[in-house]
Amino acid sequence: MSTSDTVIKLAELTGKTAARVEPPFVLTGEERHAIEHEVAHYPDGRAASIGALKIIQASRGWVPDGAIAPVAEIIGIGAAELEGVATFYSLIFRKPVGRHVIKVCDSISCFLTGYDEIRAALERALGIRYGQTTADGRFTLLPICCLGACDKGPTLMIDDDLHGDVTPDKVATMLEAYK
Amino acid sequence: MSLEQDLLVKPLTARVNLAAPQDLRTYEASGGYLALRKALKELSPADVQSRVKDSNLRGRGGAGFPTGVKWGLVPMGPDAGAKYLVCNADEMEPGTFKDRLLMEGAPHQMVEAMIVAGYAIGACTGYIFLRGEYVVAAERLNKALAEARAAGLLGQNILGSGWNYDCFVHTGAGRYICGEETALINSLEGRRANPRAKPPFPQIAGAWGRPTVVNNVESLFNIPPIVINGADWFKGLSQGKSKDGGTKLYGVSGRARRTGVYELPIGTSAREILEDHGGGMKDGYRLKAWLPGGASTDFLLPEHLDLAMDFDTIAKAGSRMGTGLLTVVDDKQNMVSVVRNLEEFFARESCGWCTPCRDGLPWSVKMLMALEQGRGHADDLAELERLTRLLGPGRTFCAHAPGAMEPLQSALKFFRAEFEAGVSPTAAKADDVHDLAQTGVLDAKVA
Numbered sequence: 001m002s003t004s005d006t007v008i009k010l011a012e013l014t015g016k017t018a019a020r021v022e023p024p025f026v027l028t029g030e031e032r033h034a035i036e037h038e039v040a041h042y043p044d045g046r047a048a049s050i051g052a053l054k055i056i057q058a059s060r061g062w063v064p065d066g067a068i069a070p071v072a073e074i075i076g077i078g079a080a081e082l083e084g085v086a087t088f089y090s091l092i093f094r095k096p097v098g099r100h101v102i103k104v105c106d107s108i109s110c111f112l113t114g115y116d117e118i119r120a121a122l123e124r125a126l127g128i129r130y131g132q133t134t135a136d137g138r139f140t141l142l143p144i145c146c147l148g149a150c151d152k153g154p155t156l157m158i159d160d161d162l163h164g165d166v167t168p169d170k171v172a173t174m175l176e177a178y179k
Numbered sequence: 180m181s182l183e184q185d186l187l188v189k190p191l192t193a194r195v196n197l198a199a200p201q202d203l204r205t206y207e208a209s210g211g212y213l214a215l216r217k218a219l220k221e222l223s224p225a226d227v228q229s230r231v232k233d234s235n236l237r238g239r240g241g242a243g244f245p246t247g248v249k250w251g252l253v254p255m256g257p258d259a260g261a262k263y264l265v266c267n268a269d270e271m272e273p274g275t276f277k278d279r280l281l282m283e284g285a286p287h288q289m290v291e292a293m294i295v296a297g298y299a300i301g302a303c304t305g306y307i308f309l310r311g312e313y314v315v316a317a318e319r320l321n322k323a324l325a326e327a328r329a330a331g332l333l334g335q336n337i338l339g340s341g342w343n344y345d346c347f348v349h350t351g352a353g354r355y356i357c358g359e360e361t362a363l364i365n366s367l368e369g370r371r372a373n374p375r376a377k378p379p380f381p382q383i384a385g386a387w388g389r390p391t392v393v394n395n396v397e398s399l400f401n402i403p404p405i406v407i408n409g410a411d412w413f414k415g416l417s418q419g420k421s422k423d424g425g426t427k428l429y430g431v432s433g434r435a436r437r438t439g440v441y442e443l444p445i446g447t448s449a450r451e452i453l454e455d456h457g458g459g460m461k462d463g464y465r466l467k468a469w470l471p472g473g474a475s476t477d478f479l480l481p482e483h484l485d486l487a488m489d490f491d492t493i494a495k496a497g498s499r500m501g502t503g504l505l506t507v508v509d510d511k512q513n514m515v516s517v518v519r520n521l522e523e524f525f526a527r528e529s530c531g532w533c534t535p536c537r538d539g540l541p542w543s544v545k546m547l548m549a550l551e552q553g554r555g556h557a558d559d560l561a562e563l564e565r566l567t568r569l570l571g572p573g574r575t576f577c578a579h580a581p582g583a584m585e586p587l588q589s590a591l592k593f594f595r596a597e598f599e600a601g602v603s604p605t606a607a608k609a610d611d612v613h614d615l616a617q618t619g620v621l622d623a624k625v626a
Contacts, residue, residue, distance in 0.1 A: 003263040039503045041347045043304075043387055048371030050352050054311070062610070062625075075369070088530075090353035103312070106487050107273035108474055109432035109506055111520040131625055140625060143285060145355055145524055146273040146474075150432035150504070151439045160314045 025066025027074075031055055035074050045075040049085045053092050062093040088143075097140040098133040100178040103157045106143040109150035114167075116153045119143075121168035125175060138178070184208050189414070190404035195284030200319055203326040205245060212332060214403035215294050219340040220415075222406070224255065227299035227616040231402065233410035235345075235424055240267055240358075240395030241472060241501045241610075243490035251381035253390045255299045262390040263299045264305040265367060266399055269351055269358040271310055271567040272473035273524055274506035277428040277440050277586065278396035278419035282316040285400075286453050292399035293346045294333060295406055302390050305346035308363055309329065312360035313355060355528035360393045362530065365571050373532040374577035374593025397428055421446025421489040429488060430456030433507035440504070446492070450484040452505060464509040468593065474521050475582025477589035478508075498589065514594040515601055518587055519547035525583035536580035539570045550601030556608045560598050564591060 033056045036145025038048040052075055056067045063086055086092050093101075104122065106115055115168040122141060126134050133140040149155045158178055166174070185193040186209070194209060195203055201209065202467065218227050233419035234249025250581050253262060266289070270278040282289055293305045309317055324346055326334040335343050343434055349358050357366045361375035364386050385391025405413050423445050429452045430440040436458030449471070453459065460466055468478045471488065477498035479486075493500040508517055526540035543566050549555045567588040570580040591598060 041349075044368065046369035046533070047349075047367060054350070054352060061233070070500075077369075084371055085369060088354070089351070090624060093625050097625055106520070107524055108470070108517070108521055109274050110504070112471050112508060112512065112517070133625075141196045142625070144312070145528060146271055146275065148270045148279040148310075150276045150506070151430065152272050153432060153438075155310060161316075175369045 007053045013033045025064055025068045025070065027067070028030060028059070031059055032074065039075055046077050046081075048075050049077070049082055050092070053082075053086055053089075054110075057093060061099075062096050065094075068081035087089065096133070098138050100138060100159055101140045102141060103142050103144035103147075105145070105147045105149075105153070105157075107146035109146070110153040110155055115154050118156065118171065120168050121171040122156075125172055139175070180563050186210065186288070186404070187408070187412070187424060188538060190408075190416075191281060191400045191428060191619065192284070192440075194288060195280060196573065197280070197284045200284055200286055203287060203330060205324070206498055207286075207293075211287055211403075212291055212409070213300075215291055215332065216297050216338065216405055218298055219342070219389070221340050224299050224301055226260040227406060228312055230405055230410055231299070234401075234403050234405050234413040235410075236398065236405065236413065237490060238395055238445070239397035239427070239502070241272065241499070243500065246394060248400050249394070250296075250300050250392060251394060252380065254383070255301055259301060261304075261387075261390065262300055262302045263392075264300060265386065265391060265393045266293060266305070266307040266396060267358060267363060267393050268309040268313070268316070268396050269308050269363060270313070270396070271355045271358055272475065272502055273433055273521070274430070274470060274490050275428060275504050277502065277504060279313060279316060280428075280440050281396055281400050282313065283319060286316070287327070288318040288400055288403065288508065289320060290323045290327050290346065292335070292402045294327070294337070294344065294442065296394065296399055297344050297346070298342065298394070299402075299415060299554075300390075302344060302392075305344065306349045306367060306386075307346065308357070309348055309350050310357070311351045313350075317350055319349055319405040319548075324348065344397050354530070355524075356530040356577075356579060359579065362392060364391060366461065372532070373530050374579075376540075376576075389595045401425060417446050418444045418445055420448075420470045421487055422491070423489050427488070429456070429505050430504035431507060432504065433469075434461045434509040434511075435459065435507050436461055441443060446487040446489045449479075449488050449505060450483050452488060453507065457505070457507075460507065460509060463509065466507055467510045468508040468514070468590075470501075470508075470586065471498050472503045472505075474506075474524060475499075475578075475585055476501040477559065477585040477615040478593060479589075480593060481547045498578040499585070513551070514553045514590050514597045518590045519544065519551050519588050522547055522583060525579065533576040533580075535570050535575050538582075539566055540580060540583055542566065543583075549606065550598055553601055554603045555598075555601040556606045557602055557604070558608060559602065560591065563587065563598075567591070 035052040038051040039045045052071050056063050069079045072079040147155050152164045155164045197265040217248045223250045236246045237243040356362045357372045362372040366372040381391040416425050426442050427445040432438050466481045490500050526544050529536045531537045546559045569585040570584050572581045
């Protein structure tokens with residue numbers, strides 16, 4: 001968990017800042033069914049923690065705080081334990097993200113083949129920095145470790161699509177496909 | 180060359196087809212699931228284990244531990260109870276891009292390997308621990324598993340043998356540390372991916388406290404061909420280039436002409452890999468240094484290119500073969516920046532469990548950034564050298580920080596002048612580790 005996350009959560013708990021206003025969380029029938037299907041693959045329900053969080057994220061874009069207790073109940077662990085898992089994994093989003101998430105590989109092979117220019121081009125095109133979402137809610141920009149496509153560096157992913165051999169001048173056209 | 184002949188020299192990639200991977204029917208037509216049929220009809224689990232032990236297949240995840248020996252530590256017999264096979268498909272080592280190719284290109288070979296290896300250790304369930312970003316591999320593996328299940332190759336009473344075994348894809352959600360064997364097991368169980376103390380070793384008490392074997396994708400891909408063709412065939416694949424047997428997936432990334440993955444006899448020289456298969460460096464770039472197999476291996480120099488790429492030879496030269504995929508650093512790069520990039524990765528991906536790793540890695544990044552920007556302190560080089568010892572083997576809970584120190588220590592050894600050039604006579608010492616967190620340098624999360 002990052003330091004800034006800790007600060008925000010403590011502030012919310014102690015009422016020092018206005019907490020985000022979220023509608024009450026209700027698990028859908030499909031989500032519950034999908035989580036129960038995951039649980040069946042393991043000798044212990046806890047093993048479905050990450051899978052269950054990903055199911056919530058797939059349908060809602062992120063994992064709201066309200067999701068933690070009902071999901072923890074289905075898989076049979078405490079809410080605090082699931083919270084601990086949810087905050088550990090970098091691809092579980094605990095805050096709203098844009099309609100499309102851009103994950104830019106910043107590991108060594110992409111670094112050697114022009115990562116810095118790609119990052120700059122993206123930040124320029126979107127007007128945001130890492131961790132931020134564009135004002136129109138279209139894109140969130142994040143760094144990610146090695147995408148395992150080093151022969152095509154620089155690489156990035158937009159949602160589930162891998163883009164290789166990215167050049168700064170191709171960035172704008174590439175983004176066009178994601179409305 | 181026919182596919183049949185090709186499989187005898189390139190057992191890992193002969194079937195790889197990224198555009199249209201084989202379905203069950205075409206896989207079986209090319210000899211697929213024959214290893215499973217042979218194992219269930221003719222061989223006991225002990226027989227399969229001894230074939231693999233005789234082949235001396237060494238783990239392809241990076242450590243080179245003999246796969247057969249690892250399996251041999253698992254309790255066998257009718258009273259052994261539930262056991263698990265886990266495939267480490269969490270490929271996240273920077274500069275490594277081989278397992279993706281295998282899983283996307285030949286998913287049924289992965290599935291057959293999971294079943295045969297599961298049989299060899301008497302497992303009840305297999306899990307393919309796949310990194311979350313490999314969505315294409317997940318889809319293809321799930322399809323192959325469903326086809327295998329429908330054909331009675333997976334599930335209850337497989338092929339009438341009386342053996343029950345199923346296999347599932349378990350996808351992750353980020354975090355490089357999941358590739359560490361015991362952290363992977365914690366993650367599989369639905370916990371934070373902190374490593375576990377060893378002993379007990381996973382083969383005795385792993386997932387859910389039960390005997391568990393964790394094998395890399397490329398290691399497992401070798402299992403069906405070894406069962407079919409035997410240990411002697413496997414040993415011969417290296418063509419005398421190494422005392423180890425088999426082929427190896429090698430590759431090149433960075434500013435080389437033909438970056439990619441190539442299946443070659445293990446022990447092929449780094450020069451042949453880079454120059455003959457990778458096409459050498461791109462025009463206008465010269466080779467300055469190279470990582471033999473991932474971010475956590477020591478740098479080697481152009482003068483080391485004639486070394487055979489096998490575990491023992493590269494270890495003797497002061498590095499590790501690791502995953503065997505070369506990352507080439509060109510002469511336009513400043514080594515301080517290159518190492519800063521590597522350490523930033525390791526600092527961000529530390530699980531935070533033990534202090535040397537959690538605090539030492541960001542400290543190294545801070546000093547490297549200062550040196551990179553020409554505002555390093557005169558003591559920084561000595562301090563970085565001290566960190567390579569304090570974060571080295573035996574000082575930390577797992578191999579993450581010691582791995583991180585490998586490129587740092589070798590860069591300091593080979594390119595000291597570039598580090599010294601970053602020292603400013605008036606700079607203050609970078610000893611407040613925590614303000615890095617405040618700058619967000621190491622944060623990869625949604626703000």
